[in-house]
Amino acid sequence: MVIKMLELFKSIKLDKNSGAPLYMQLFNVISSMIDKGTLLPRTKLPSIRQMASLLDVNTVTVVNCYRQLELKGYVYAKKSSGTYVSTVLPPVDKKEYTNKYDYVDKNVILDEIYPGEDISILTSKIRFDKKTINFASATPSSNLFPVEDFKLVLNEVLDRDMGNAFNYQDSQGYRPLRFSISNLLKEHSVNCSEDDIIIVSGAQQGIDIISKTLLKDGDHVITESPTYRGAVAVFNSRRAVVTDVELEEDGLNLNLLEYHLKKHRPKLIYTIPAFQNPTGVSYSKSKRKQLVMLAEKYDTYIIEDDYVSELDFENKNFKPVAYYDKSGRVIYIKSFSKIFMPGLRFGFMVVPPHLKKHILGAKHATDISTSGLIQRALDLYIRKGFWHKHFYSMYETYKNRYTKVVNSLEKYKTDNISYKKPGGGLNIWLKLPYNCVVNSLLERAASNNIVFTPGRIFFSSTSSNLNNIRLSFAAVEDDKIEAGIEKLCKLI
Ligand SMILES: Cc1ncc(COP(=O)(O)O)c(C=O)c1O
The missing domain is CATH 1.10.10.10 (Winged helix-like DNA-binding domain superfamily/Winged helix DNA-binding domain)
Structure with missing residues (x-):
């Protein structure tokens, strides 16, 4: 038997x-x-x-x-x-x-679309299956996630800390993890101690907490145009008045910025200085410095949203805006969603000492504490060297895709399609011929199994800039890139 x-x-x-x-x-x-x-x-x-x-x-x-x-x-x-x-x-x-592992949500693949936005034009036409060439998603596909290594540290934490891992944690974040992060940050020219770091459940929550701390009804906020709409959604939810300022090839148009600083006396400037989402633009050193000077002069704060600065494929080695800040004007927010596992919901902020108490109050009101289990596992993950191992592998994967996208564009694009090589990040911002209607292109591309994100999503509704598209290469398979770009260029 x-x-x-x-x-x-x-x-x-x-x-x-x-x-x-x-x-x-x-x-x-x-x-x-x-x-x-x-x-x-x-x-x-x-x-x-x-x-x-x-x-x-x-x-x-x-x-x-x-x-x-x-x-x-x-x-x-x-x-x-x-x-x-x-x-x-x-x-x-x-x-x-059954099928739990094949299931992918369309709305998740189009990760820049927010609840309430009309995405029928996208979802009615797009089928996501194995054939889809996905230039729409700016987050890594799940086959790149380091599940096995993370499982190891999770199990080790459970054996080591038992029930403590499930208790409320220090609202500021698990101290050993803050210490590990302050060490990692030295490689990125952000000098801080674990006392300056606040752990959050993703950069999005960080932006929300800062807005809660600094904004009240009717306060002004300045953003780049175009920009990451998730941040604008937060400012709108605080009933702030959002003014967008033109983004040039080396950062914000500073004359326009100063004009708005004088006129509106905003409480916040929201910026993505490295490989900006969606344009891929990086600020020059001079604009980074001037931004801080202007924030000081007009008594305002800067949110520096660093979502991919480490994906620097051409060794531009820009220092973060926070590096030039000597008077506590910059709140540096870091997301790990693009190089790690976005569903973990993990990020952190480095905050000026005089704001810390207020920001911690807002964090506590929002979330009490970030998941202790995840923080402890992440700390162990960094200490065991898994973080560096994973980062280098992601860096190589993304760099390879970046090179393929750029080479294919050089090979297939016509003269009336233009773009500037960002040198890093996850997005290429294409300007299409003025008479190319992006919605029709979207439909025709979808029927050829190609998806991308229309540029209009990243502008305020009053903008007339309608002939840009964003090509992201975080989730597209390497062997589909060239064929995808060739077809897309033909369709354009
Ligand atoms: C520029 C930018 N900031 C912040 C976020 C949100 O990041 P997180 O997943 O860490 O909340 C995103 C996500 O796409 C983003 O593109």
């Missing part, structure tokens, strides 16, 4: 190349055996080691599978005895498990 049972398990086939985690594949097979009655209640499953050796997989795979089975009520564990099939079975909800 036992031998028959072992044969049964030995016949399980797991597909190491399918992309679906092995432990979930095993979970699906065993749960279906239980559903069908092939495994009867109270049957003892092979021990973890035995099962791992039968299937030639890691013991961690079996541990995770048994954990899932237990979690879903299929099995129960008896101390010092083993794992047994439950006597009461859970209701079968196949939908919950």
Whole structure:
């Protein structure tokens, strides 16, 4: 009987190349055996080691599978005895498990679209499947996520810290993590100690918390034009009056900026100085310095949104605006979503000392504390050297894609399509011929399995700039880039 049972398990086939985690594949097979009655209640499953050796997989795979089975009520564990099939079975909800790993939300792929925006033009025409050439998404595809390494540190934290990992944390952030980050920041010319850092659940939350701290109804905010709409959505939600100022090839038009500073006395200037989203523009050193001087002169603050400065493929080595700030005018916000795992919801801010108490108050009111488990795991991830390993691999992947996109554009674009090489980041901003209607292009591209983001999304509604598009290469497969650009140039 036992031998028959072992044969049964030995016949399980797991597909190491399918992309679906092995432990979930095993979970699906065993749960279906239980559903069908092939495994009867109270049957003892092979021990973890035995099962791992039968299937030639890691013991961690079996541990995770048994954990899932237990979690879903299929099995129960008896101390010092083993794992047994439950006597009461859970209701079968196949939908919950099948295709879970293929499922991608259209609205998530188009990650610059916000609730309430009319995206019917995009969603009605676009099918996302294996053939889609995705120049729309500026966030990495999930096959680039370092899941295995992160699983290791998560498990280590759980064993090490037990319940403490699930308690409320210091609202400012887990101190060892702040210390690890202050060390990382030295490589980016941001000099700060762990006391200046506040951990947040993503840069978006950082922008929201700063706005909550500094803005009240009717206050003015200056942004670049075009800009990241997620920030504008925050300023609007604070009922601020948003004025956008033209972005030039080396940063904001400073004459216009000074004019608005004098006229409106804004509370905040929101800027993305490195490889700006959507244009890819980086500020010159001189404009970085002048921006800080103007903020001092007109008694305002700067949010420096650093979402990808480290993706510097041509060694421009710009120092952050915060580097030039000697009088506490710059709030530096860092997102990790573009090089790490955006769904972790992790970012941090470096704040001027005189604002810290107020910002912490706003953070506490918003969130009490950021997830302790994630902070502890991330700290260990950095200390074990996984962070650097992962970063270099992402850097190489993105640089390779960047080079492919630029080379393909050089090969296929016609003279009436123009762009400036950003030298880094994740986006290329194309200016199309004046008579090219972007909405029609979008539809025609979609029917050729190509998606991109129309430029109008990044401008205020009054803007007349309608013939730009943003090509992002964070999620497009390398081998589809050249064909995608060739086709797109033809369609244009
Ligand atoms: C410029 C910019 N800032 C901030 C964010 C939000 O980042 P996070 O995921 O860290 O909240 C994004 C996301 O796309 C972005 O493009």
